Amino acid sequence: MSEAAATDATTPTKIEQAGERRLAIHWADGARHEFDVRALRIACGCAQCVDEWTGAGRLDPASVPEDVHPIRIEGVGRYALQIDWSDGHSAGIYPFRRLRELADASG
Ligand SMILES: [Zn+2]
Numbered sequence: 001m002s003e004a005a006a007t008d009a010t011t012p013t014k015i016e017q018a019g020e021r022r023l024a025i026h027w028a029d030g031a032r033h034e035f036d037v038r039a040l041r042i043a044c045g046c047a048q049c050v051d052e053w054t055g056a057g058r059l060d061p062a063s064v065p066e067d068v069h070p071i072r073i074e075g076v077g078r079y080a081l082q083i084d085w086s087d088g089h090s091a092g093i094y095p096f097r098r099l100r101e102l103a104d105a106s107g
Contacts, residue, residue, distance in 0.1 A: 006078065010096045015073060015081070023070065025099060033103035041068045041085055043102055044092040 008028035018024035023035045042061045044050075049059040065087050072084040076093060084090040 006096070010100050012096060012099075020069070023073075025103070027100065031103075033099075033106075035099075035102070035106075037069050038064060038066065040083070040094070040102075041087070041089070041092070043098075044089070044094070045098060046091045046093055048089070048091055 009031070011028040012025050013028050014024075014026040016024050016026075018034050021037055023037050023040065024032060025035070026032045041064050042059065044059065049057065051058055068085055068087045070083045071086055074082045074084075076082050079097075080093050080095040081099070082090075083092045083094060085092060
């Protein structure tokens with residue numbers, strides 16, 4: 001992970017719960033995105049959820065509870081968030097760059 005690659009577009013200035021099912025991230029470039037927390041859980045890119053070698057998803061979205069939500073959100077260095085989820089999954093690492101990609105992809 002190279003911190004040199006960080007830009008304003010991948011630097012969160014604020015992360016807040018924007019409702020029961022929504023997590024909002026404010027970015028240093030002025031953008032603000034809201035994420036559906038269950039979609040975020042399903043987008044987890046950790047080794048348990050995605051095959052490290054093939055990149056294929058291992059997580060069956062149907063196995064993720066409808067009411068899944070973050071229990072704890074922590075920064076990991078300056079490049080990622082770690083989210084502990086209510087379904088017991090706590091290995092979820094979300095690099096800021098990936099969050100920004102997800103945000104831009106969802107419009
Ligand atoms: Zn995971």
